[in-house]
Amino acid sequence: MINYLLFAAKRFLQLVAVVFSGVSVAFFVSHLSPIDPVEAAIRRSTRNSNVNPEAVEKMRETLTALYGVDVPMWQQFTNFWSKVVVGDFGPSLLSFPTPTMDLVLRALPWTVGLLLVTVLGTWCIGNFLGAFAGYFQNNKYLKAFGIVTMSIQPIPYYIVAFLTLILLAFIWPILPLGGGYAIGLVQEWSWVFVLSVMKHAILPILSLILVGLGLWFLGMRALVSNIISEDYVVFAELAGVSKPKIVISYVMRNALVPQLTALAMAIGGIFSGTIITEQVFSYPGLGSLLVRAVNSGDYTLVLAVSSVAVAAVAVAIFIVDLLHPLLDPRIKVE
Amino acid sequence: MSDVLTVNKLKAYYIMNYFGTKREVRAVDNVSLTIRKNEIYGIAGESSSGKTSLIKVFAAAMRPPFEIVDGDIKFDFGDVKIDPYAEDKSKVDALRWSHFSYIMQGSMSVLNPVRKIGKTFEDFALKPMGVSKAEFIPLVIEHLKKLKLSPDILNSYPHELSGGMCQRVTIALATVCRPKFIIADEPTTALDVVVQKEVLSMIRGIQQEMGSSVVFVTHDMSVHANITDRIGIFYAGRLVEEGPTKLMFEQPKHPYTYHLVSSIPRIGDTQRRTSLEGKPPSLATPPNGCRFHPRCPIATDKCSQENPELVDVGEGRRVACFHSDKVKPLLEAAQ
Amino acid sequence: MFKVFSDLMRYNIEFAIGFFLFLFVFIFGALSFFSPVDPTQIYMLVPDIKPNAQYWFGTNSRGQDLFWQMTFAVRNSLLFGFTVAMMSRVLSLVIGLVSGYAGGWADRILMFVNDIFVSIPVFPILVLFFFVLRDDLTTLNLAILVALLGWAFDARLIRSMMLSLKHREFTQHAIFSGMPMHKIVLKEHLPYIMPIVFSTALANMIWSIGIEVTLAVLGFANISIPTFGTMLYWANNHSAMIAGIWWWILIPVVFIAMTFLGLYLLSVSLNEYIDPRQRLRRMGGGS
Ligand SMILES: Nc1ncnc2c1ncn2[C@@H]1O[C@H](COP(=O)(O)OP(=O)(O)OP(=O)(O)O)[C@@H](O)[C@H]1O
Numbered sequence: 001m002i003n004y005l006l007f008a009a010k011r012f013l014q015l016v017a018v019v020f021s022g023v024s025v026a027f028f029v030s031h032l033s034p035i036d037p038v039e040a041a042i043r044r045s046t047r048n049s050n051v052n053p054e055a056v057e058k059m060r061e062t063l064t065a066l067y068g069v070d071v072p073m074w075q076q077f078t079n080f081w082s083k084v085v086v087g088d089f090g091p092s093l094l095s096f097p098t099p100t101m102d103l104v105l106r107a108l109p110w111t112v113g114l115l116l117v118t119v120l121g122t123w124c125i126g127n128f129l130g131a132f133a134g135y136f137q138n139n140k141y142l143k144a145f146g147i148v149t150m151s152i153q154p155i156p157y158y159i160v161a162f163l164t165l166i167l168l169a170f171i172w173p174i175l176p177l178g179g180g181y182a183i184g185l186v187q188e189w190s191w192v193f194v195l196s197v198m199k200h201a202i203l204p205i206l207s208l209i210l211v212g213l214g215l216w217f218l219g220m221r222a223l224v225s226n227i228i229s230e231d232y233v234v235f236a237e238l239a240g241v242s243k244p245k246i247v248i249s250y251v252m253r254n255a256l257v258p259q260l261t262a263l264a265m266a267i268g269g270i271f272s273g274t275i276i277t278e279q280v281f282s283y284p285g286l287g288s289l290l291v292r293a294v295n296s297g298d299y300t301l302v303l304a305v306s307s308v309a310v311a312a313v314a315v316a317i318f319i320v321d322l323l324h325p326l327l328d329p330r331i332k333v334e
Numbered sequence: 335m336s337d338v339l340t341v342n343k344l345k346a347y348y349i350m351n352y353f354g355t356k357r358e359v360r361a362v363d364n365v366s367l368t369i370r371k372n373e374i375y376g377i378a379g380e381s382s383s384g385k386t387s388l389i390k391v392f393a394a395a396m397r398p399p400f401e402i403v404d405g406d407i408k409f410d411f412g413d414v415k416i417d418p419y420a421e422d423k424s425k426v427d428a429l430r431w432s433h434f435s436y437i438m439q440g441s442m443s444v445l446n447p448v449r450k451i452g453k454t455f456e457d458f459a460l461k462p463m464g465v466s467k468a469e470f471i472p473l474v475i476e477h478l479k480k481l482k483l484s485p486d487i488l489n490s491y492p493h494e495l496s497g498g499m500c501q502r503v504t505i506a507l508a509t510v511c512r513p514k515f516i517i518a519d520e521p522t523t524a525l526d527v528v529v530q531k532e533v534l535s536m537i538r539g540i541q542q543e544m545g546s547s548v549v550f551v552t553h554d555m556s557v558h559a560n561i562t563d564r565i566g567i568f569y570a571g572r573l574v575e576e577g578p579t580k581l582m583f584e585q586p587k588h589p590y591t592y593h594l595v596s597s598i599p600r601i602g603d604t605q606r607r608t609s610l611e612g613k614p615p616s617l618a619t620p621p622n623g624c625r626f627h628p629r630c631p632i633a634t635d636k637c638s639q640e641n642p643e644l645v646d647v648g649e650g651r652r653v654a655c656f657h658s659d660k661v662k663p664l665l666e667a668a669q
Numbered sequence: 670m671f672k673v674f675s676d677l678m679r680y681n682i683e684f685a686i687g688f689f690l691f692l693f694v695f696i697f698g699a700l701s702f703f704s705p706v707d708p709t710q711i712y713m714l715v716p717d718i719k720p721n722a723q724y725w726f727g728t729n730s731r732g733q734d735l736f737w738q739m740t741f742a743v744r745n746s747l748l749f750g751f752t753v754a755m756m757s758r759v760l761s762l763v764i765g766l767v768s769g770y771a772g773g774w775a776d777r778i779l780m781f782v783n784d785i786f787v788s789i790p791v792f793p794i795l796v797l798f799f800f801v802l803r804d805d806l807t808t809l810n811l812a813i814l815v816a817l818l819g820w821a822f823d824a825r826l827i828r829s830m831m832l833s834l835k836h837r838e839f840t841q842h843a844i845f846s847g848m849p850m851h852k853i854v855l856k857e858h859l860p861y862i863m864p865i866v867f868s869t870a871l872a873n874m875i876w877s878i879g880i881e882v883t884l885a886v887l888g889f890a891n892i893s894i895p896t897f898g899t900m901l902y903w904a905n906n907h908s909a910m911i912a913g914i915w916w917w918i919l920i921p922v923v924f925i926a927m928t929f930l931g932l933y934l935l936s937v938s939l940n941e942y943i944d945p946r947q948r949l950r951r952m953g954g955g956s
């Protein structure tokens with residue numbers, strides 16, 4: 001137990017390091033931007049009206065102080081971090097003066113929900129089917145399923161999302177075109193709202209599952225077809241251990257260890273896929289927010305979304321890593 | 335009948351076909367032998383002579399590309415008689431562990447790395463033993479004691495045990511159901527000499543207590559001298575000599591056996607050890623005639639053309655050599 | 670080399686399909702060198718003509734011949750993928766080899782950096798770069814960036830390969846016979862590692878072309894040159910689907926699917942060829 005806690009603590013330090021370096025990189029990259037956030041904000045608010053120059057000057061001062069761009073870079077960096085640790089990325093340009101963090105927090109649950117459902121779904125279904133496909137290599141249906149996933153799997157998320165959209169919302173319009181819920185509904189815990197959310201989630205989830213399933217299915221199938229010739233599986237078979245027990249406790253159980261490692265490695269890519277899919281379905285998550293922020297030149301928002309994305313992925317990997325020693329007794333947890 | 339296993343003219347090959355090229359490895363070629371009740375039968379021979387292949391046939395452990403090409407094989411366990419390759423697979427599976435068990439070569443990798451040893455015992459032995467779980471654990475613990483294993487190991491994972499312990503766990507797994515027929519492939523090869531001695535005497539002890547038959551494979555002749563009742567010598571997929579252990583060591587009748595026996599170091603022996611020249615033959619393209627003739631110091635023209643049959647030479651011995659009656663003088667003359 | 674190829678063609682159906690798909694796409698892309706039109710010119714033709722005998726793929730709403738447009742898109746996307754794959758292979762090979770060989774602190778530091786790269790989500794970072802660089806984010810710059818973000822997985826693979834080679838007997842023999850280390854790596858080990866580099870290069874091409882498609886579709890790339898992604902970008906931009914110009918979307922989608930499937934099948938079958946365990950299984954099946 002104490003060993004496990006030490007292991008967790010070590011992994012936590014690594015998590016902090018990853019988040020720190022990722023967010024810092026995002027900070028420096030965004031501060032190389034030729035866009036001056038202050039001027040951009042002024043341009044936005046004076047676009048449609050004639051404001052007198054004094055008021056503009058006043059506004060410039062306030063904004064400069066607000067964004068903290070009047071001090072040297074290293075000081076901006078420390079200021080940035082001292083605010084970020086309490087979750088403050090500054091006000092958004094896009095919807096000034098709402099704090100960026102509010103926008104991010106509003107979008108985050110949508111993305112996390114989508115990600116959770118699809119990652120868990122694809123991982124479980126893919127591994128389960130893959131294990132059987134690897135063990136019963138001559139099964140017709142599993143073979144056919146393998147060929148289908150094999151041809152969908154390499155296609156980029158965007159294309160698959162786009163095709164499901166065209167098929168199921170356009171040519172055969174049984175599902176909504178996009179959005180997180182029907183327009184005009186209020187966000188509340190009512191049946192109407194929850195049903196609407198579920199209905200709107202079907203297409204994004206479906207397209208994410210279509211692409212994601214193949215990775216686990218094919219990975220598991222390959223692993224299993226190697227594991228079934230391992231000595232411990234052969235030995236168990238020669239001892240007359242029952243088939244289901246061999247598939248589950250001997251074959252699948254051993255294949256889960258590398259599949260968990262693969263999950264940790266794939267989360268970053270899956271996350272990227274999710275935010276693209278969101279964009280296709282105008283789903284109100286981080287992805288759509290990020291695209292909107294880029295298109296409107298909202299630099300604090302871009303920085304905030306990227307930082308939160310880096311942190312979210314790192315946390316997800318951290319959680320998967322914590323599960324690892326529970327699944328594999330050979331990992332030394334000291 | 336006192337024979338547990340009867341093998342008649344068995345041929346089993348690895349038949350491979352990859353990217354258009356066909357390859358046939360004749361790992362078991364025309365082997366006939368019987369294993370008696372209550373004996374330890376040793377199988378000796380150099381690496382890749384087909385020892386493991388032969389006992390894979392015994393244990394009904396054949397996988398493609400390994401196939402029986404010809405011959406037959408019969409078990410007689412007293413209560414059941416069975417030809418494992420003619421009967422339904424499920425019938426054979428029902429006899430596994432309760433009637434016969436198999437210790438695979440390489441004990442370090444035969445235990446599921448993510449399963450506790452106790453669980454593995456349950457998977458393997460609970461059903462064949464036909465007892466309740468409450469009765470089962472004490473029985474297992476008692477059996478482990480015979481092999482000098484502490485009950486704690488039931489709670490460990492394989493990687494937490496030493497090689498010798500894994501070896502003994504595997505032996506315990508294969509013997510805990512008290513089967514009538516035990517097949518052991520190099521069960522002591524990975525062990526150091528002291529542990530090896532211990533494990534050997536344990537196997538002997540368990541075998542005598544249960545009255546089972548054991549087929550014991552090892553390339554180490556001194557182990558054979560210690561434990562087996564009879565030995566079969568394998569060369570390039572063929573049985574070249576067979577007989578009671580004592581006689582085989584005292585007066586070998588096949589030049590290859592002679593070589594194997596004389597290569598065991600003995601205290602006070604000053605004679606120089608001659609090592610066998612040449613390479614073991616390829617089983618895919620074996621030489622004509624006697625397969626040993628390219629390396630045999632006393633080979634004649636006949637040896638390279640005709641294949642010597644395995645013939646009975648009395649005293650319960652069989653040998654496949656044209657010069658079996660005068661191997662010793664011929665070999666001494668050749669040196 | 671040729672023997673391997675002809676064996677694979679004959680006995681591995683995935684390889685054959687992948688090869689022909691890729692060959693088709695490749696030749697199609699090569700046609701761009703004979704194009705009579707400049708792909709960046711717009712409103713050269715009557716817009717929105719359906720595919721017909723004269724314009725096989727029709728024209729789009731910007732008055733471009735989609736056939737020639739497509740040839741350029743294929744060429745540019747393949748070139749992009751190839752550039753990224755080459756650059757990131759160099760990175761992962763060097764880092765993997767050094768890490769596997771040096772061991773100790775160098776290894777630990779490199780693998781720590783590696784862990785960070787593996788766990789950073791690539792897409793938001795690239796969007797951030799686009800946001801900052803805008804027009805300076807040329808296709809070449811993008812390729813460099815993607816390569817910088819795409820070496821980590823395979824460096825780890827090469828490292829573990831290296832570690833196991835290092836402990837093989839023949840390495841020890843070479844060391845005892847006085848062969849210098851760099852020579853052992855280049856002469857004895859590289860032949861084992863190169864096949865992996867090659868098959869991961871294909872996987873990396875799939876990945877990087879996918880990233881380009883995604884970024885460009887959203888308009889986060891240099892949209893003036895035709896690629897798989899920018900073609901879709903312009904189609905979306907003109908609401909091709911709603912306007913009923915379906916061929917403007919269908920054609921690039923079909924080409925993207927062919928390219929990805931082709932590369933994927935090639936990489937999978939090569940992987941299988943390299944991994945002896947999988948080869949053995951095929952052998953056992955007697956196929
Ligand atoms: N699965 C297989 N596929 C193809 N050939 C095989 C296979 N297993 C064994 N062989 C071949 O069969 C021959 C006999 O091998 P076998 O394992 O029976 O030898 P062995 O006498 O047990 O050797 P060792 O003492 O090294 O265990 C060898 O030439 C080997 O190459």
Ligand SMILES: [Mg+2]
Nearest residue numbers: 385386439519
């Ligand atoms: Mg063997």
